[in-house]
Amino acid sequence: MVRIKRVYDPPARGDGYRVLIDRLWPRGIRKEALRHDAWLRDLAPSTELRKRFHGEPELFGEFEALYLKELRSPQVRPLLEELAKLARRRTVTLLFAARDTEHNNAVVLARELN
Numbered sequence: 001m002v003r004i005k006r007v008y009d010p011p012a013r014g015d016g017y018r019v020l021i022d023r024l025w026p027r028g029i030r031k032e033a034l035r036h037d038a039w040l041r042d043l044a045p046s047t048e049l050r051k052r053f054h055g056e057p058e059l060f061g062e063f064e065a066l067y068l069k070e071l072r073s074p075q076v077r078p079l080l081e082e083l084a085k086l087a088r089r090r091t092v093t094l095l096f097a098a099r100d101t102e103h104n105n106a107v108v109l110a111r112e113l114n
Contacts, residue, residue, distance in 0.1 A: 002113045003093045004106040011035045016091025019083070021109060023047060026097035036095060042079055045105050046070055057103040064108050071112055084113045 003015065007026045011018065018036045023044035025031065044050070045067050053063040071080050086092055092113070096106035 001091045002087045002110045003091065004101075004110050005093050005095055006101065007034060007095045007097050014091060015093040017086060018093045018095055020095045021106060022095075022097050023050060024097075034095075040079060040083070042076055043071070043083070043109060050105075055100075057100060060103040063103075067105060067108050068112065071109070080112065087113050 001016075005015065007020065007022075007029060017038070020026075020034070020036045020039040021043050023041050023046075026034070045063075049063065049066055049070065053059050056063075070076060083092065094106045094110055096104050098104035098106075
């Protein structure tokens with residue numbers, strides 16, 4: 001099972017394995033304060049893709065297509081498959097910092113993992 005949650009929301013008992021999936025560390029959170037099990041920067045959108053679509057929900061369809069292409073690249077695919085395997089065995093919560101809870105990389109990644 002894959003869940004998504006903003007890094008600014010408090011942890012919950014049912015979160016399971018908590019994975020930060022942003023390329024940049026979230027603003028306003030000290031590293032020792034964020035309860036997370038892993039930080040998988042390589043599963044985040046590239047810097048170019050992130051900057052190109054930042055805060056533009058009307059471009060989300062295009063962002064999603066390009067991000068899925070990045071996730072399926074030979075460099076990233078093994079990491080994605082490993083996380084998918086983990087999600088089949090236990091709950092995985094993808095942590096993200098974006099304000100928009102409907103148009104972000106965690107939404108795309110969760111769909112790809114399910």
